[in-house]
Amino acid sequence: MRRRLLIIGLDGGTFALLEPMAAAGDLPNLARLMREGAHGELMSTLPPATMPAWTSFLTGAPPGQHGVTDIFMRHGYRMSPASGAMRALPTFLEVLSRRGLRVASIGVPGTFPPLPLNGVCVSGFDAPGVHRATRGSVSPPSFFSTLEELGGYRYATFNEQGRGKRRLSEAADALCADLARKEKLLVALYTREPWDLFFTHLQASDTAAHHLWHTYDMASPRAVARSDDLPRVYRRLDQVVGALLERTGPDTRVMVVSDHGFGGASTTAVHLNRMLERAGLLRFCVQRGGALKRLLGSMIGELPPALMGSLVRTMPESLRAALHRTLLASPIDWNATQAFSDELDYAPSIWLHRAGVFERGQVSDSTVAGLRTRIRELCLSLRDPVTGDPLVKAVHDRDDTPMRGPHVERAPDLIIEPAWPRGYRPSFLRSAGPGEPVRVLASEEYAAGRGYGMPGVHRPEGVIILHGAGIDSRLLPQTTIEEAGALVYELLGQARPPSVQAAQRGADGYTPRQRRAVENRLRSLGYID
Numbered sequence: 001m002r003r004r005l006l007i008i009g010l011d012g013g014t015f016a017l018l019e020p021m022a023a024a025g026d027l028p029n030l031a032r033l034m035r036e037g038a039h040g041e042l043m044s045t046l047p048p049a050t051m052p053a054w055t056s057f058l059t060g061a062p063p064g065q066h067g068v069t070d071i072f073m074r075h076g077y078r079m080s081p082a083s084g085a086m087r088a089l090p091t092f093l094e095v096l097s098r099r100g101l102r103v104a105s106i107g108v109p110g111t112f113p114p115l116p117l118n119g120v121c122v123s124g125f126d127a128p129g130v131h132r133a134t135r136g137s138v139s140p141p142s143f144f145s146t147l148e149e150l151g152g153y154r155y156a157t158f159n160e161q162g163r164g165k166r167r168l169s170e171a172a173d174a175l176c177a178d179l180a181r182k183e184k185l186l187v188a189l190y191t192r193e194p195w196d197l198f199f200t201h202l203q204a205s206d207t208a209a210h211h212l213w214h215t216y217d218m219a220s221p222r223a224v225a226r227s228d229d230l231p232r233v234y235r236r237l238d239q240v241v242g243a244l245l246e247r248t249g250p251d252t253r254v255m256v257v258s259d260h261g262f263g264g265a266s267t268t269a270v271h272l273n274r275m276l277e278r279a280g281l282l283r284f285c286v287q288r289g290g291a292l293k294r295l296l297g298s299m300i301g302e303l304p305p306a307l308m309g310s311l312v313r314t315m316p317e318s319l320r321a322a323l324h325r326t327l328l329a330s331p332i333d334w335n336a337t338q339a340f341s342d343e344l345d346y347a348p349s350i351w352l353h354r355a356g357v358f359e360r361g362q363v364s365d366s367t368v369a370g371l372r373t374r375i376r377e378l379c380l381s382l383r384d385p386v387t388g389d390p391l392v393k394a395v396h397d398r399d400d401t402p403m404r405g406p407h408v409e410r411a412p413d414l415i416i417e418p419a420w421p422r423g424y425r426p427s428f429l430r431s432a433g434p435g436e437p438v439r440v441l442a443s444e445e446y447a448a449g450r451g452y453g454m455p456g457v458h459r460p461e462g463v464i465i466l467h468g469a470g471i472d473s474r475l476l477p478q479t480t481i482e483e484a485g486a487l488v489y490e491l492l493g494q495a496r497p498p499s500v501q502a503a504q505r506g507a508d509g510y511t512p513r514q515r516r517a518v519e520n521r522l523r524s525l526g527y528i529d
Contacts, residue, residue, distance in 0.1 A: 003469075003493045004252040006190075007199040008241055009108060011050065012206030013258030013463040015041070017216075017234055026235055029242035030465070033256060037467030040476025042484055044260035046396060046415055047347035048460040050206070051082040051126065053259035053481055055110040058091035060486035060500035064398075064405025065089060068110065070347055073410060076358055077334070079342070083126035084110045088407055092488045093117055093199065095497050101196035104189060107133075107153060108201045109259075114139035120189070122147060124201060125155040150185045154178055155203070160211070160450040168447065171211055172229035175204045179236045183243050191247055197492065202240065208233040209262040213456030214446065220264040221424060222446040222455045253468030253491050257484055261459035266424035267441045268384050269453060270391055272341035272348060272416075273332070273430075275437035279378055281371075283336035284433045331433060334360040339375055341428075342412070345451070346458050348428040349412035350375055372397060372414060379416055385438055389421030420459075427453035466491070 022031035033039070045052045045063055047070070055068040063069045067088040072079045087110065097103045097118035105111055109124035114136075120143050127137035133153040135144040147153060158174035179202070186200055212230040214222040241256070248254065276282035332340055334353070341350045352371060355361035363371060376395040384391060394417040398408050418425045427441070429452065441453065448454055464476065464484050489496045 002196075002251060003491065004195065004249075005197050005255065005488065005491050006244060006248055006252055007197070007255045007257065007488070008244065009054070009199065009201035010205050010237065010256055010258045010463060011109075011201060011203045012209050012260060012262050012458070013256070014209070014261040014263075014459065014461070015463060016262060017209070017230070018463065021231060021234055026231060027238040029238050029245055030256065033241075033245075033254060033465050033467045036473055037254070037465060037471050038474050038476050039463070039465040041261075041478045042257060042462040042464040043478055043480045044458075044460045044462055045481060046417070046460070047349070048260035048458045048462075049347045050109055050259055053462075054108065054124075054201075055084075055087055056480075056482040057257065057259070057485040058093065058108070058110055059087070059089040060092065060482050060488075060496070061089055062405060062482055063411065064408040066405075067407035067410060069407070069411040070344075072342070072344065074342070074351070074412075081126060082110075083112045084115075084123070085113060086410075089499050090497070091115065092485060092500075093121070093197070096197055096489075096492065096494065099494065101492070101494075102193065103197045104195050104199070106186065106189060106198075106200040107155075107203070108199055112137055116140075119195065122153050125203070127155070131156050147185075150188050151181050153185065154181070157204075157207070160207070168212055168215060169227065169229055172208065172233055175208055175233050176236045179204055179233075179240055183240045186240065187243050187247065190244055194249075197488075200244075202237055204233055205237055205258070206262075209456040210450070210454040211447075211456065213262065213264050213454075217264050219423070220455065221267045222265065224447070250469065253466070253471065255467075255484075255488070255491065256463065256465040257481075258462035258464075259481065261461040261463065262456055263420065263459045264424045265427050265453065265455050265457045266384075266421070267446070268386075268391065268426040269429045269439050269441050269445075270348070270382060270426050271429055271431040271435065271437050271439075272343055272350060272379075274435050275378055275382065276337075276339050276341070276350070276375075277431075277434055278437060279374070281338045281375070282340055283333040284431075285331050285333040334358070336362075338362050338371060339413075343428060343430040345428045345453055348416040348418060350379075350414040350416070352413045368413075375414060379414075382438055384421055384426070385440060387421065390419050391421065391426045391438065393417045393419040425457050425459075427457070429453050 018030060021027045045056050049071050051071045052063040052068050055066050056062055059066045068082050068086050071082055073082045093103050093105050093115055103117045103119040105121045107122055107124050109126055111121055112123035112127040114121040114123045116139050121139040122133050123137040135141055138144040138147060157178040158171050190198055208230050214220045214224055215227040216230040218226055273282055277284060337353050339350055339352050352363045353361050354363045379392045379395045382391040396415045398411045398413055464479055486496060486500050
């Protein structure tokens with residue numbers, strides 16, 4: 001029998017929400033998939049971030065192999081948003097299309113420029129602009145008119161930097177309304193023809209958890225009065241899943257997968273560039289126009305998503321990069337800095353300011369090893385100012401992680417794995433200048449917007465659920481996201497291409513012990529003898 005596959009990308013989906021809500025009867029469709037099928041934890045990439053993780057799923061390879069190592073990619077002193085244009089390996093969408101399968105990809109991150117599939121592709125949020133899909137983010141271009149007739153495809157649904165008193169409940173309203181629109185669109189596209197592979201991505205689970213975690217988790221140190229906002233977004237997601245399942249035949253298998261999991265943030269903030277400055281490894285420069293910068297940031301933060309998207313789309317790349325530097329970058333004196341951090345909360349890391357890599361680089365190859373050791377010790381010495389708990393679990397050299405591969409130089413030199421003292425992770429925030437490397441947040445910072453320490457944060461433990469013919473009801477062993485991407489071929493009865501075979505075989509740097517663990521997982525899933 002010819003197999004078909006429906007993949008639902010539940011961005012940031014986490015069993016911390018799925019399991020209690022399913023047990024309470026709030027998620028009947030996802031609960032049925034878990035009860036009747038196989039499910040288990042899915043380990044994300046390092047860092048557990050959207051673009052490297054979804055690209056690992058799409059390619060069946062780790063970031064060092066496919067080349068997308070973060071949401072923002074650094075080019076010397078310039079940073080730009082990552083996109084599928086930076087990907088060095090083909091996706092299973094392209095491979096299966098070339099084999100003659102009919103494929104639809106709707107809103108999947110890492111698919112811009114839109115993939116020329118044997119079917120249709122609506123790029124994910126790596127497409128230019130932040131509001132809705134344009135003709136340039138759809139393939140074939142002729143499909144854009146159909147997409148618009150169905151209501152179009154939106155990326156941003158509310159202002160994530162807003163500060164209004166009703167911001168959180170209004171955010172949940174906007175997310176649920178957008179899911180209602182997406183349900184109509186997805187059902188119409190899914191039923192257009194009997195797709196061999198239909199892959200859609202739902203961003204609302206990630207966005208809601210970032211902003212609303214502290215309204216659901218009453219053990220969170222940032223907890224406020226409990227609301228139904230986060231559960232109702234998940235209930236609406238479950239309805240979208242149910243609408244697709246109702247139209248899925250017995251020849252179709254279902255995979256629900258997330259790029260990472262979720263947890264709560266603590267009330268502790270870490271400023272890595274302040275830590276480096278205290279150690280004499282970084283120097284801040286005098287920041288001019290500080291008041292203007294704060295005013296500009298406030299004005300941009302209050303813009304509606306549609307207007308913000310229009311402005312960003314029309315900006316030249318050089319102007320977008322300058323705006324990013326103005327609003328986000330720490331004021332660093334590059335002539336007196338040996339190491340620095342981009343200070344991204346979801347992916348804390350540190351770059352060595354290497355000569356030959358950066359125009360004003362201060363670090364020679366002979367001093368790299370010693371500097372790495374010193375910075376690792378500094379990070380591991382960070383402690384919570386109230387409890388004394390360590391704030392960093394591990395500091396990974398990029399060459400010594402599963403990220404390894406021909407594109408590893410695109411990643412920061414040191415990747416920080418945060419600790420979760422007492423079940424909650426510190427926020428890694430930007431440094432406006434010198435100050436305490438570790439501090440306790442003020443209460444008005446607890447419900448911060450995007451980029452300022454949101455109450456919900458990424459965990460590496462995500463979700464995989466498999467359902468359909470030949471898939472037994474069981475708990476799966478922990479699986480990596482690249483392994484899950486490789487399983488797409490088996491679920492469709494297709495052979496893996498050479499690029500996936502190489503990545504799974506160990507060209508990415510797996511040790512023999514790691515390789516045996518991978519094979520044991522695949523064997524337990526029933527996909528190899």
